[in-house]
Amino acid sequence: MKDYNILVIDDEAAQRDVLTGYLKKKGYKIFSASSGKEGVEIAGRSPVDIILSDFKMPDLNGIEVLEQVKKINPKISFVVVTAYGTVENAVKAMRLGAFDYISKPVDLDELDLMIDRIIEHKNLKSENQLLKTQLQDKYKISSIVSQSQKMEEVINVAARVADSKATVLITGENGTGKEVLAKAIHYMSSRKDSPFVAVNIPALTETLLESELFGHERGAYTGADKMKKGRFEIAHGGTLFLDEVGDIPQSIQVKLLRVLQEHQFERVGGTDNIEVDVRIIAATNKNLEQKIKNGTFREDLYYRLNVVSIIIPPLRERKEDVLPMIESFIKKYCEENKKDTVEISKEAADVLMKYNYPGNVRELENIIERAVVLTRGKVITLNDLPMSIKGFKEERTITAPGEGTLTEQVETLEKQLIFDALQESGGNQTKAGKLLGLTERNLRYKLKKYNIKH
Ligand SMILES: Nc1ncnc2c1ncn2[C@@H]1O[C@H](COP(=O)(O)OP(=O)(O)OP(=O)(O)O)[C@@H](O)[C@H]1O
Numbered sequence: 395m396k397d398y399n400i401l402v403i404d405d406e407a408a409q410r411d412v413l414t415g416y417l418k419k420k421g422y423k424i425f426s427a428s429s430g431k432e433g434v435e436i437a438g439r440s441p442v443d444i445i446l447s448d449f450k451m452p453d454l455n456g457i458e459v460l461e462q463v464k465k466i467n468p469k470i471s472f473v474v475v476t477a478y479g480t481v482e483n484a485v486k487a488m489r490l491g492a493f494d495y496i497s498k499p500v501d502l503d504e505l506d507l508m509i510d511r512i513i514e515h516k517n518l519k520s521e522n523q524l525l526k527t528q529l530q531d532k533y534k535i536s537s538i539v540s541q542s543q544k545m546e547e548v549i550n551v552a553a554r555v556a557d558s559k560a561t562v563l564i565t566g567e568n569g570t571g572k573e574v575l576a577k578a579i580h581y582m583s584s585r586k587d588s589p590f591v592a593v594n595i596p597a598l599t600e601t602l603l604e605s606e607l608f609g610h611e612r613g614a615y616t617g618a619d620k621m622k623k624g625r626f627e628i629a630h631g632g633t634l635f636l637d638e639v640g641d642i643p644q645s646i647q648v649k650l651l652r653v654l655q656e657h658q659f660e661r662v663g664g665t666d667n668i669e670v671d672v673r674i675i676a677a678t679n680k681n682l683e684q685k686i687k688n689g690t691f692r693e694d695l696y697y698r699l700n701v702v703s704i705i706i707p708p709l710r711e712r713k714e715d716v717l718p719m720i721e722s723f724i725k726k727y728c729e730e731n732k733k734d735t736v737e738i739s740k741e742a743a744d745v746l747m748k749y750n751y752p753g754n755v756r757e758l759e760n761i762i763e764r765a766v767v768l769t770r771g772k773v774i775t776l777n778d779l780p781m782s783i784k785g786f787k788e789e790r791t792i793t794a795p796g797e798g799t800l801t802e803q804v805e806t807l808e809k810q811l812i813f814d815a816l817q818e819s820g821g822n823q824t825k826a827g828k829l830l831g832l833t834e835r836n837l838r839y840k841l842k843k844y845n846i847k848h
């Protein structure tokens with residue numbers, strides 16, 4: 395007996411019998427109902443996991459059944475069985491939370507595949523729920539917000555590999571959450587009580603990077619008057635996060651390869667072999683395979699780093715995450731700014747759902763932070779969003795803040811316009827200056843005055 399209970403709702407006995415007969419043979423526990431109402435009743439009193447419901451029935455139609463079932467038990471996976479030509483209704487049902495639809499006459503192989511998918515999805519969800527609760531309870535890592543199937547899969551892989559020593563390569567566009575995920579892997583692992591050490595590779599020159607990673611002996615350079623431990627040593631027992639690993643200079647790639655192979659290295663200017671136990675997580679937004687082709691990244695190093703590969707999809711490919719993220723960022727920034735909590739208007743949320751986020755989660759977070767700071771009421775409205783997001787053509791109504799002296803109000807407006815111009819120009823100060831009719835120097839002065847960091 396398979397551990398899943400399926401309810402078949404159909405007013406036609408013949409159709410019901412085909413499905414129930416087949417699924418029983420497959421080993422599922424089956425309930426059946428000959429009307430929408432009866433189906434809803436059964437879903438209310440029996441442990442149903444999956445519902446296959448006909449669409450056209452005399453009392454309730456498939457969508458009405460779906461709506462009532464979702465209220466009773468949102469965990470039930472709902473499949474609409476629909477005749478050809480009424481696909482619009484099926485699509486509507488999916489928008490309302492149905493898992494999928496299947497056309498009549500039901501192809502039993504297709505049905506099998508669909509049920510397998512439902513079960514896989516359910517397992518993944520409950521496993522992740524468990525992992526997340528464990529995580530939040532134990533390590534207070536509530537920083538990853540996710541709702542989409544794509545992110546659930548990412549988190550699932552991360553959780554599975556967390557406790558191994560395998561090197562992980564996280565790839566994703568800017569702002570997709572590579573560092574957040576790297577930290578989550580560390581805190582999920584048994585290394586959690588040892589350090590998580592991050593190295594931002596592009597921020598360091600070649601010489602500095604070498605000594606930052608491996609440390610140096612006294613006298614290794616002019617000015618090196620003391621021995622210094624490198625990040626590999628500092629991360630001993632823990633995790634070393636190599637951020638933007640694609641930018642690592644070739645001379646250091648060789649040294650890094652050796653540590654990955656032998657877990658040993660020497661400090662710069664030293665001869666002693668130092669052994670470390672460090673788990674490496676690397677991240678990049680570059681296409682490393684391309685870099686290998688160009689000859690700027692060593693293939694052997696790539697394979698050492700890419701033992702487990704995790705690709706974080708861009709936010710525009712997982713729009714289901716947008717609303718929960720908005721909620722979580724509103725909460726975060728209201729707390730940070732000591733504001734009473736605010737809500738977001740439907741129009742503003744709609745616009746944010748449509749936007750394509752070239753800067754991914756970081757961009758969404760910035761938008762919400764800015765909106766929380768700017769909004770004067772209890773609700774974030776379209777006016778609190780940057781111009782670039784509302785669409786350049788849309789007319790903007792600027793309202794004065796209404797509180798404070800004239801100078802203060804003018805300053806608030808000025809700040810808002812500068813923010814908008816920077817958003818519109820993608821952070822390019824020359825362009826933003828042009829949009830505002832300011833010289834670059836004048837703009838820089840104002841950025842400093844208002845403490846706007848971009
Ligand atoms: N799933 C998420 N839930 C909540 N916040 C997130 C999530 N993903 C990213 N963030 C937030 O977005 C911002 C960017 O994340 P992070 O620095 O991890 O991205 P990144 O991929 O390393 O970016 P970059 O390529 O620019 O280095 C951070 O402030 C982070 O807290």
Ligand SMILES: [Mg+2]
Binds near residue numbers: 572573637
């Ligand atoms: Mg990063």
